Amino acid sequence: xxxxxxxxxxxxxxxxxxxxxxxxxxxxxxxxxxxxxxxxxxxxxxxxxxxxxxxxxxxxxxxxxxxxxxxxxxxxxxxxxxxxxxxxxxxxxxxxxxxxxxxxxxxxxxxxxxxxxxxxxxxxxxxxxxxxxxxxxxxxxxxxxxxxxxxxxxxxxxxxxxxxxxxxxxxxxxxxxxxxxxxxxxxxxxxxxxxxxxxxxxxxxxxxxxxxxxxxxxxxxxxxxxxxxxxxxxxxxxxxxxxxxxxxxxxxxxxxxxxxxxxxxxxxxxxxxxxxxxxxxxxxxxxxxxxxxxxxxxxxxxxxxxxxxxxxxxxxxxxxxxxxxxxxxxxxxxxxxxxxxxxxxxxxxxxxxxxxxxxxxxxxxxxxxxxxxxxxxxxxxxxxxxxxxxxxxxxxxxxxxxxxxxxxxxxxxxxxxxxxxxxxxxxxxxxxxxxxxxxxxxxxxxxxxxxxxxxxxxxxxxxxxxxxxxxxxxxxxxxxxxxxxxx
Numbered sequence: 001x002x003x004x005x006x007x008x009x010x011x012x013x014x015x016x017x018x019x020x021x022x023x024x025x026x027x028x029x030x031x032x033x034x035x036x037x038x039x040x041x042x043x044x045x046x047x048x049x050x051x052x053x054x055x056x057x058x059x060x061x062x063x064x065x066x067x068x069x070x071x072x073x074x075x076x077x078x079x080x081x082x083x084x085x086x087x088x089x090x091x092x093x094x095x096x097x098x099x100x101x102x103x104x105x106x107x108x109x110x111x112x113x114x115x116x117x118x119x120x121x122x123x124x125x126x127x128x129x130x131x132x133x134x135x136x137x138x139x140x141x142x143x144x145x146x147x148x149x150x151x152x153x154x155x156x157x158x159x160x161x162x163x164x165x166x167x168x169x170x171x172x173x174x175x176x177x178x179x180x181x182x183x184x185x186x187x188x189x190x191x192x193x194x195x196x197x198x199x200x201x202x203x204x205x206x207x208x209x210x211x212x213x214x215x216x217x218x219x220x221x222x223x224x225x226x227x228x229x230x231x232x233x234x235x236x237x238x239x240x241x242x243x244x245x246x247x248x249x250x251x252x253x254x255x256x257x258x259x260x261x262x263x264x265x266x267x268x269x270x271x272x273x274x275x276x277x278x279x280x281x282x283x284x285x286x287x288x289x290x291x292x293x294x295x296x297x298x299x300x301x302x303x304x305x306x307x308x309x310x311x312x313x314x315x316x317x318x319x320x321x322x323x324x325x326x327x328x329x330x331x332x333x334x335x336x337x338x339x340x341x342x343x344x345x346x347x348x349x350x351x352x353x354x355x356x357x358x359x360x361x362x363x364x365x366x367x368x369x370x371x372x373x374x375x376x377x378x379x380x381x382x383x384x385x386x387x388x389x390x391x392x393x394x395x396x397x398x399x400x401x402x403x404x405x406x407x408x409x410x411x412x413x414x415x416x417x418x419x420x421x422x423x424x425x426x427x428x429x430x431x432x433x434x435x436x437x438x439x440x441x442x443x444x445x446x447x448x449x450x451x452x453x454x455x456x457x458x459x460x461x462x463x464x465x466x467x468x469x470x471x472x473x474x475x476x477x478x479x480x481x482x483x484x485x486x487x
């Protein structure tokens with residue numbers, strides 16, 4: 001907060017609230033404090049005091065206790081954090097991505113696969129289950145975020161929602177493993193999607209709540225790299241341990257229950273502050289009516305659809321597109337995921353650091369969508385396993401960079417401080433929705449042409465369109481300048 005006041009006024013803050021005092025700095029004796037007033041000042045006077053703050057400072061005085069409405073103080077002080085914050089935050093996201101994407105990539109396709117000539121129906125069933133779950137998450141994530149934003153002053157806002165989402169996810173993962181049939185699996189997967197969306201909204205809000213702009217890229221890199229590592233961890237454990245579908249779901253439930261609960265308790269969650277009058281008057285739909293925020297959301301949605309089209313049907317592509325036996329396809333799927341993960345992690349770390357230092361998040365995000373588009377082109381032109389490995393590397397590099405820089409860019413574009421959880425919940429759910437629309441659309445395209453070439457072509461097209469939409473969002477000048485300033 002002291003840094004914020006120095007940047008805004010050129011003077012440090014000593015005290016908060018409406019109490020005002022003028023201190024005359026005298027080198028030979030202790031500062032003498034003049035009479036104070038505890039009455040709230042008229043809004044017009046606040047503007048006059050703001051313009052005169054620098055003049056007072058140059059005259060040898062300091063203004064103490066600039067009122068909160070004028071300061072536009074964040075809900076939580078944005079100070080730099082260390083490993084004690086970053087490590088549990090990264091572990092939380094590692095658990096979330098593992099339990100969400102391992103069923104998407106492996107368990108659900110195996111659970112709903114129909115062998116023989118009717119294999120297309122299995123692809124369609126899998127796509128519909130994921131799509132329905134995605135719609136449930138779209139509603140649950142922003143709703144939970146909005147409710148946590150409006151927690152009563154003095155109470156903690158994020159932890160209870162993170163714990164509730166984690167425990168809901170664990171319960172429905174176990175249920176998903178014990179049911180059969182597309183309808184039963186789809187119903188239980190809705191519960192998993194709701195739990196993941198609620199916990200994701202709570203954890204994502206911590207980026208805007210507690211981190212300065214100069215560390216948002218690093219935190220977003222942790223989110224993006226954890227996504228890829230989570231897939232490898234989950235699929236690797238199931239395949240290498242030889243677990244069946246039911247045991248795989250139980251393992252994931254234990255993982256999210258233990259790690260999710262532990263990290264939610266370890267991460268700080270300061271009590272909610274009382275909103276100012278200006279914040280109370282702000283419309284609850286202000287973010288959705290912000291043009292740049294809306295462009296960013298649309299670009300994020302479309303780019304994630306492109307990524308899902310290029311990755312979510314890999315197992316079906318290996319089995320039915322390349323004609324590999326089921327066991328070999330599972331082993332090769334793990335290899336593809338490892339390659340994808342390496343490039344996601346590398347791109348996430350590099351672009352996160354670069355975006356924090358330069359503040360050029362939009363340009364990096366647009367370039368990443370073009371790299372992702374190249375992946376779909378490669379598989380569509382050369383449908384071989386070797387080409388698929390190359391495509392996995394390109395897809396990983398492009399998506400790793402986009403997910404990291406795009407999330408930091410979204411945090412910079414947040415229009416209203418009091419709605420961090422709701423708005424970042426929308427950002428997270430938008431990405432998740434894209435990842436779940438992709439399989440539905442991909443299944444329809446496979447059924448349309450009886451093959452996979454159109455799926456990968458569409459992945460390239462959606463990626464390019466996502467880059468164009470993202471380029472329409474203009475970054476906030478102050479966010480860019482602050483990100484470029486080392487702290």
